[in-house]
Amino acid sequence: xxxxxxxxxxxSGEAREFGDALRPLREAKSFRMVGEFRGPDGTRTxxxxxxxxxxxxxxxxxxxxxxxxxxxxxxxxxxxALPKAVSxxxxxxxxxxxxxxxxxxxxxxxxxxKLLRGAYMVTALPGDVPETEGIAPVCRTGLLLAGAATGADxxxxxxxxxxxxxxxxxxxxxxxxxxxxxxxPTRGAPRVRLAEYEVQGGRSFSMSFRDLGxxxxxxxxxxxxxxxxxxxxTVLREGGA
Numbered sequence: 001x002x003x004x005x006x007x008x009x010x011x012s013g014e015a016r017e018f019g020d021a022l023r024p025l026r027e028a029k030s031f032r033m034v035g036e037f038r039g040p041d042g043t044r045t046x047x048x049x050x051x052x053x054x055x056x057x058x059x060x061x062x063x064x065x066x067x068x069x070x071x072x073x074x075x076x077x078x079x080x081a082l083p084k085a086v087s088x089x090x091x092x093x094x095x096x097x098x099x100x101x102x103x104x105x106x107x108x109x110x111x112x113x114k115l116l117r118g119a120y121m122v123t124a125l126p127g128d129v130p131e132t133e134g135i136a137p138v139c140r141t142g143l144l145l146a147g148a149a150t151g152a153d154x155x156x157x158x159x160x161x162x163x164x165x166x167x168x169x170x171x172x173x174x175x176x177x178x179x180x181x182x183x184x185p186t187r188g189a190p191r192v193r194l195a196e197y198e199v200q201g202g203r204s205f206s207m208s209f210r211d212l213g214x215x216x217x218x219x220x221x222x223x224x225x226x227x228x229x230x231x232x233x234t235v236l237r238e239g240g241a
Contacts, residue, residue, distance in 0.1 A: 014155040017190040018171045021182045022149035024191060025142075028212035029053030033142050035207030037061075043088075047138045050211070056218040057139035066134035069220045073127075074120040075134035086112045088131045090236045112235045115227055123229040132229040141197050141205050148173070148180050160186055168193055177201070 025031055030053040037045045049059035058067035064085065066075040077085045086109050127133040158170040161183070168183035177200035182192045198204040 012155065014157050014171055017184060018155045018173060018182060019149050020190045021171070021184050021192040022145060022195075024212055025146040025209065026149045029146075030212075030214060030216045031142070031146075031209055032059075032211040032214070033138065033207045033209055035205060037138065038202075038204045038206075040202030047135065047207075049135055049138045049142065050216045050218075051139055051142050052216040052218050055139075055143070057135060057142070057216070058218045059135055059138075061135045061138060064134065066136075067218055067220075068134070068136045068139050069218060071125045072220070073123045073125060073134040073136045074221055074226070075123070075132075076118075076120045077116065079117060082113045082116055083109070085131075086116070086236070089129065089232065091129070108236050108238075112232050115232060115235060119225040119227045120221055121229050121232060122226045127229060128233045132233070138205065142207075145180065145195055145197060163194055166193065 030051055032048070032050045034048050035046075037047060039045070045062040047059065047061040049057050049061070051057040056067070056069045060066065061075075062085070063081050064075050064077045066073060089112065090109055121132070121134075123132045123134065123136075125133060125136060127136075130137070155171050155173045158172065160167050160169050162168070163183060167186045169186055170181050170183050172179055172181040174180075179196075179198045181196040181198070183194040184190045185193060192209065194206065194208050196204060196206045
């Protein structure tokens with residue numbers, strides 16, 4: 001979801017502080033984000049992502065190893081996490097019980113688990129369903145937050161709140177369906193401690209930032225077993241391996 005670049009209305013103090021708080025992300029280019037994604041159905045997924053400043057990133061999302069290079073994302077789950085991951089890919093909120101001796105042709109989720117075991121699922125963006133996109137939405141949210149340091153418009157403040165034992169002042173900017181909220185210390189330079197990125201309809205990200213400017217190198221896996229997310233979704237929808 002792109003944010004338009006506007007001139008700050010009236011060049012308010014809140015707008016300047018909003019921009020100053022996010023500017024270190026833009027200037028650092030590479031950084032680490034640790035936080036949580038919340039879906040429209042209320043599910044929560046933890047993530048830990050490192051952005052390289054050139055559009056690529058790597059890390060973990062929901063316990064899976066995932067990386068984004070260009071318009072492709074690679075995601076690999078531990079064997080123990082695969083049943084739950086496949087249930088989410090299938091659109092189920094509950095993990096379906098898998099019968100290890102069942103005929104895969106009669107159990108689509110079991111067939112998908114077997115297909116993904118030990119392999120990276122590769123998705124050409126945009127994915128067939130959001131769950132196939134791995135860490136990509138997290139990485140792109142980080143880029144949008146860094147870009148939001150410029151053109152802050154119509155920024156509003158809210159009462160001081162306590163997060164992690166620290167008194168913080170929220171500043172919010174809404175642009176169409178997107179709201180960005182940054183939490184600043186009540187004293188000292190306006191540097192973002194926490195940020196939230198909310199999209200109308202129930203999706204949101206909350207995160208903190210670390211390792212600003214630290215080098216990050218991301219490259220596509222080589223010599224690893226892979227399976228297309230299209231093939232996985234075909235198995236889930238039609239059955240069979």
